Amino acid sequence: MHRPRFSRRDLIKMGLMGTGYIVLGPEGRVARIEADGFDFQSPAIRRPWIQDLPLPAAPLEGPPFADCPPEYARFIDADTQFFQIEAVEREVSFHPDLGTTAIWGYRDMNADPAAASVLGPTFKQRFGPYADALTGKPKCAGGLVVRHHNNLPANHSGFGETRLTVHFHGGHVQAQADGFPEDLVSPPAGFPNKLVIERGTHYDYCYPMLDPGFDTDVAAGVDHVDLGETPSTLWYHDHLLDFTGPNAYRGLAGFFLAFDDPNANLILPHPKSALDAGDETDDRTLQLPSEPFDIPLVLQDKLFARDGSLVFNSFDHDGFIGDRIAVNGAVQPKLRVQRRKYRFRFLNGSNARIYQIFLANGSGVKYPMTQIATEAGLMAEPIRNISSVLVYMAERVEVVIDFTPFPHGTELFFENRLQQTEGREPDGLTSRGPQILKFIVEGDPVEDPSLVPDKLRPFDKITDAEKASAVRRTFEFERSHGAWVINGELAGQLTRPVARARLDRPEIWRLINKSGGWWHPIHIHSEFHRVLSRNGRLPPLDERDGMAKKDTILLRDNESVEIYFKFRDHAGPWVFHCHNMEHEDMAMMARFDVIP
């Protein structure tokens, strides 16, 4: 079969979106699509805004497990909560016009199966560390253990692999609870080798909910300099070697929201005024808009076949780009809002699509937003009056929007004006773009106890002395012979580390993108980092040290960034990688070890 050789971008420019290779299975089902020049369009959405924005429930606590791995013992006590999640295939609907879609989803095993949504349950947890009431010594135990079961179907066919590993993205946990991509053939001493959850088995992940530095800083007699970076928007998703893209695309993702505990007997108290406690009425805290006015939003682009099934091209190694943008698992949902402030937590959970989100009315008139947080939680100060937010893969951006000025009946939208037709990089900004979520303003102004103070979570910048003491490393990302290369060496070798960082020793990494024409959001596991410079200059405010902390950092064409971190508390093997999931699956990943 001969087809003209035009890229998807060419076809869109010519207005000629054709159909691709489509394998028709029984009853006209699209069995599989694997094609070059892959061109495919989802069915039209004829009735936008007819469904409400889904907001997945928090998981329910279950009985403790007697058989947790012994390595977790010091983090488990009577306060520890236990959850059970299973990954299963189930039928959902992203939109009534799209019929039903089989996904792989995380499901709370302690909850009614009928309540399961597209997304996994949204964890909502509070942070320690707490002092022992009697001795005053730090108490590490508490937190939670999540038992993840792999109950995906036997004899699966199609894209994706029914082996799992669950990455707690942004979490600060033991390496064996981080979701390493693959079993280790020769693990470091004391580290398990079996990390992948085979079908029909389960794996326990322990999340102690402790501030980074709880061990090492206390042991060293220093304050928690980063105390309080942990109340933040985290998420969990599949991270299986070579198959993260298709597995996450099938639906294996969920939110994990972390809050301060204003009533806790904290070992080193936060300034109460900086607490992100999730209660806007508690005047001991920041009083940011809280539930039900605190709304996480994950953006995921999808392609749907005529029968509603998900379409994926396993051979698009540039990065998967879909044409329908799901928000919390719904395409073009609506949210009725009161005339008051709301907090929205954006997460880009897409494989390769980058978004630039505007708040606009139906005619495209823009309205301002206030950014308050990034991956590591609240920034030092809000950035007010911004007209859009860029959200790249795995990044979290939080904004507050005040709907008070808009009269009853006003319709507003989140609109994505960043056009992207290929996985390599966005094409550029457009004057208008697809509306992905509709707000309908209702009623008169209501009493709104929430605040957006001028100081949120101030923290000290990294000092010159700390920088001077740092171990410096450079990682150059390049493409050579169609493979990703780091520092001239083939990437993706997880059997040995490319770097060994000492526990609690400052590190400065220079990340350089030498692959022109490609954007790469680089995610480093285990610790948040500070952005010291971008292309040799002071970084923009929303990522600059002193304002923000990050766990994923974008490298546009030929850019370089300098980031600082200290790996604390947890030794072990970790990875860093591009969070374009197809690049990650093409081995744009390296292992680094933290050693005592």
Place this chain on the structure above:
Amino acid sequence: MTPFPNVLLRTQSGAAVRFYDDVLKGRVVTINFFFTTCTTICPRTTANLVKVQDALGASLGRDVMMISITVDPNTDTPPVLERYARAHGARPGWFFLTGSQKDIDQVRRHLGVNRDGGDKTQHTGMLSYGNEATGQWAATPAMADPAQIARSVLRLARRNAS
């Protein structure tokens, strides 16, 4: 209509094979690209694939086929491929394929490994692997740890047996 280009190729023994019907259909395969006179990445890659062949053991030819396709078909005729295969100790189950440039380019485009700007010395160093029967496909550098490659491929092969 087939999911893969069903182009006519030739093996190192001169047998005419259809890429989909005869090579891929129902099989677990690794697919890489090379050419016999390549002096950049091919010598190291082929040496690594020899180690993959060793790691596959008795599974090669039974559960898994290794497919190496030349990107220089004018030079790499079946007899040239036959010599290359023998020189590297390729066992039964490791096939070296040639064909028309156009057909080979179509296969490369289909597998998404054709971004070399038309310069064959820059051809892909990635190894596609997959299970045609289940429709699972992935890619890894052909220079990756041979034991890791073998484990990944054999895992997909086991799915056929279960």
